[in-house]
Amino acid sequence: MDYFNKQPRIGVLSTASRSGKVDAAVFGSPQMVDEKTIVVALGENRTFEYLQENPNAVFLIVEQGETITDWKGIRVYMKMKEYSASGEMLETYKSEITRVLGEEAAAMIHAVVRFEIDEVRPLVDIGQDWESSI
Numbered sequence: 001m002d003y004f005n006k007q008p009r010i011g012v013l014s015t016a017s018r019s020g021k022v023d024a025a026v027f028g029s030p031q032m033v034d035e036k037t038i039v040v041a042l043g044e045n046r047t048f049e050y051l052q053e054n055p056n057a058v059f060l061i062v063e064q065g066e067t068i069t070d071w072k073g074i075r076v077y078m079k080m081k082e083y084s085a086s087g088e089m090l091e092t093y094k095s096e097i098t099r100v101l102g103e104e105a106a107a108m109i110h111a112v113v114r115f116e117i118d119e120v121r122p123l124v125d126i127g128q129d130w131e132s133s134i
Contacts, residue, residue: 003074004032004061011061013040018053030059036117038078041093044110048083051113055080062123073123078115085111 014024023046030040038059042048051057057080062073084090090112098106 001032001035004030004038004076009061009063011059013047014058014060015047015050016054016056017050021050023047023050027059032117038076038115038117039093040113040115041097041109042083042111042113043108048111048113051080051083057115060123071123075121075123075125076117077119077121078117081114081116083111083113 008028010026010028011030012024013027013030014022016022025045025047027040030038032038042051057078059076059078060073061076062071065071090109093112094106094109097109
């Protein structure tokens with residue numbers, strides 16, 4: 001949880017439509033609120049559209065090292081459990097964003113999405129399973 005919520009950091013949220021079209025978008029806002037839950041604020045965009053068709057996603061966090069072998073990161077596999085494009089959950093989130101980042105940032109938020117974590121893997125996973133699949 002500490003690694004996931006460490007700031008500053010940027011990650012990539014990857015989603016796919018029902019038909020398999022893939023999207024990857026840079027995000028700095030996802031927050032891990034407990035050991036199994038991630039909350040993300042989204043605009044009215046392709047990521048939000050695809051999540052409504054297919055609730056599965058991956059959030060990738062990369063932390064630069066001195067050399068490429070020193071880079072660290074994680075891949076968080078997750079599934080959308082709920083979203084709110086209106087109501088208390090959205091308004092509470094937007095109020096906090098307004099307080100921290102201002103009204104302009106809050107105005108860009110269309111929905112708040114709650115994910116449940118399925119699996120966490122290292123950034124680079126060159127284990128026996130990977131080697132046997134090539």
